[in-house]
Amino acid sequence: GIPSVADWGSTEEMRKYSVEIKAKDGAGNTGSTTITITVQRDTDGDGIPDETDPDDDNDGIPDNRDQQPKTPDTTAPVISAGNATVTEKAPILPIVVSVTDDQDAGIVIDPNDVSGLPAGLTYNPVTSQIEGIPSVSDWGSTEEMRKYSVEIKAKDGAGNTGSTTITITVQRD
Structure with a gap:
């Protein structure tokens, strides 16, 4: 038996x-x-x-x-980051991205899992921040600002994926 x-x-x-x-x-x-x-x-x-x-x-x-x-982990990581308004052609104040998980500490977000960033901005996994100098090359003649929806994803060791979306507004200089 x-x-x-x-x-x-x-x-x-x-x-x-x-x-x-x-x-x-x-x-x-x-x-x-x-x-x-x-x-x-x-x-x-x-x-x-x-x-x-x-x-x-x-x-x-x-x-x-x-x-x-x-107990198998079935809970996705939680990602926190704030919306930001930035000025074109000027260094931004870094946007801090944090991730927490109920069972898996130390999750690092892959830069490829941050999508929709304005040109000139990147996600730095060492500092856990969005950094850089934004640029927009195709402003409309009356356009003063442009909103970007930025999706950030993180996966824990069990394969559970969490995501959040923030808005980065680039103001024309």
């Missing part, structure tokens, strides 16, 4: 059971012995016991970084 344990403790990785085996022969003689059966927990069902599995819940976050190693 396939062993199962319905009431694992939150950090329990194995459980031992003592089983007495009795035998009786045709002459009525009896004997017995006790053996120990160890059931190893496999939270994610991948065939690797939790005791040696580096990612018990198979959520992509190693147990040594996972706040809840027995």
Whole structure:
């Protein structure tokens, strides 16, 4: 049969059971012995016991970084950044981008996951900021400002993706 344990403790990785085996022969003689059966927990069902599995819940976050190693991470990261109004051809005050996650600390946003930036602005993953000098080369004759919708995405170790959209307004110089 396939062993199962319905009431694992939150950090329990194995459980031992003592089983007495009795035998009786045709002459009525009896004997017995006790053996120990160890059931190893496999939270994610991948065939690797939790005791040696580096990612018990198979959520992509190693147990040594996972706040809840027995519970798969299904929550997307939360990204925070503010809207900004900037002036064309002038260095901007950097726009700080922060990301938090319920189980995975230290998520770094890939610059390729920041889209819609005005020309001249980039996302710097080292400083976690949008930086640069914006430029617009195709102003309309009466256009005084242009709004850009900037989407920022982040993915945690479990593959959950969060996103937010901010508006950067470039004022004509």
